[in-house]
Amino acid sequence: MKKSNFVVFVIVVCCFQLSTAFASVGDVDGNGTIGLNDAILAIQVCVDNPVTGVNTNADVNKDGKIGVEEALYVLNVVAGRHFFIDCSYLADVDITTDMNTATDSEIVAAWYQDSTVYSYTQPSNGVSKDFIIGHEFIALMYTPNNNFHGSDSFTFTVDGCTKNFTVQVNGPTIVIPFADQDHGVEPWVTDGTEAGTHMISDVNAGTGSSMDLQVEDEIYKLNNSYYFNFWYVPPGLNRWEGYGMLYKITKDNVYSVKDHINIADFTSLNNILYFSGQTDPFVESDGRLLWKSDGTTSGTNPVKDMVPGTNSDQIDMDIVSFEGCIFYSAVYYDENQNEKHTIWKSDGTQSGTNEFLDVTDFSFWGGVSLAVAGNFLFFEGKDQNHDGSLWISDGTTAGTRSLKTIRTDGNSADIRYITGVNGTVFFTATDGTGNNNHDLWKTDGTTAGTVKVKVSAYSSIGSLTACGNRLYFSINHSLNISDGTEAGTHELTEFNTDVMGSDIYIEQMFCINNILYIKTYNETSDGYSLYSLNPTVSNVPITINGTANADLSIIPYPLEDSLIYSTDDGNNYKLWKYNPTEGNVLVKSNVK
Secondary structure, three states, X not given: OOOOOOOEEEEEOOOOEOOOOOOOOOOOOOOOEOOHHHHHHHHHHHOOOOOOOOXXXXXXXXXXXXXXXXXXXXXXXXXXXXXXXXXXXXXXXXEEEEOOOOOOOEEEEEEOOOOOOEEEOOOOOEEEEEEEEOOOEEEEEEEEOOOOOXXXXXXXXXXXXXXXXXXXXXXXXXXXXXXXXXXXXXXXXXXXXXXXXXXXXXXXXOOOOOOOOOOOOOEEEEXXXXXXXXXEOOOOOOHHHOEEEEEEEOOOOEEEEEEOEEEEEEEEEOOEEEEEEEEOOHHHOOOEEEEEEOOOOOOEEEOOXXXXXXXXXXXXXXXXXXXXXXXXXXXXXXXXXXXXEEEEEEOOOOOOEEEEEEOOOXXXXXXXXXXXXXXXXXXXXXXXXXXXXXXXXXXXXXXXXXXXXXXXXXXXXXOEEEEEEOOEEEEEEOOOOOOOOOEEEEEOOOOOOOEEEEOOOOOOOOOEEEEOOEEEEEEOOEEEEEOOOOOOOEEEEEOOOOOOOOOEEEEEEEEEOOEEEEEEEEOOOOEEEEEXXXXXXXXXXXXXXXXXXXXXXXXXXXXXXEEEEEEEOOOEEEEEEEEOOOEEEEEEEEEO
């Protein structure tokens, strides 16, 4: 059943001529009108006279036959008498549609007098509405309320006959990687219930996999589609004989967008997917370039070859969307075989993709990492004295400058994890002093306001995560918080409760719907666990799944207010749903 533009058509015949689009009922000869010839043809069918040109859609009572009922219907039309299909024709019906989508069309009844009395009720969670098409048809449409999903109902009554409509409005779904005993890890879809969780397609047929369970940084959602890059190994071949593939995944199907391509760093601009890509075999490629895709094979192409005719041009770090353009850093050799480091800016067209900034003289070995925080683009470079410094840009060449020298000995400050929180941008860096750990820094976009928040005394600060207007970060075993002041930067909890026991490290942190989720790894048990922290309730994490799972994968996109994640305990693949109201719910368990 289609899931758009639902219209329930109630046919009103005001004259003998019907619109050809809706004249099938009673139109036995299929000429677009109802007349005596239709009655004669129907009677001929009844007495088994050889006839041709019978329109099977003329069936009045939906018994799959053309016969007496159709003949009587036509004669009543010709006589101008009111005739209504009996109430049994108005059987109750169940309709299914998706959230924010009107239901599908279905013929309900037919009559041919303007004075026919009809009525309909309003559903509790949607709107039913009638309107007239021409002079012959009245349509009744059901549209669910915005974002409503669940059960709804309404009635339609004509000439004392009532039709009850029960509507099931499906809730939202997300695409996930999951597996069962007969298939490897493949694209699945879930609405958070066992009945609504199923495999979309067995892309790599049999027990082979087309995805990884760990997809936190490898799957990208754009509108209602998901894009995933996977190294595909055909059956019977070794891993090095495989190739990269770009998939587009919807809740109904999986599409192969591009094969023999290696992809990294998804982003989007104006509903178009962008990524850095290099075709395979690499020796025949044009280099690692900026690509864009509209989700089709023909619409997936490189934006611009930075150095035509060579494969020396390489996007070497992140690509980001900023101020209506794509920014990325690249390294390549010029005509004199000198290595150049540059930042490029693209509007998505070949002519609009050009070098933005030559950073050859002030970039460190390993390329330039770009990050957007607040209203600015940040990256690390060297200042005029060849020191490690934080750079800032508003997206224009004139507005790009060195903001603050972090390291003064000519080495890289190794600036990482640039993260914006409430107008303040935090990052970690090493200034070469003390134990040379990565310390916590912040900036308000000014030189004077770019300062060290706190020294990391024993170990370097790990990844930064903004959640609920707070900054969280890890230091090995502990979860920490900062408000941007030294006094307000402190440890919240220590996961390694037994100093002489297991080593438990924070591996990842995610913020979904202002809830912080912490994934930890236990070296001793070689397993993963999951915790959550709701800043509005407490600063103490609670255990969601404390089992030492062999694998635990957090889906980076929420299902409304719920976190979806999967585990592998060695015996079963399990899919879970968690939110503060329902708690931790097992959605589906598949034997390995």
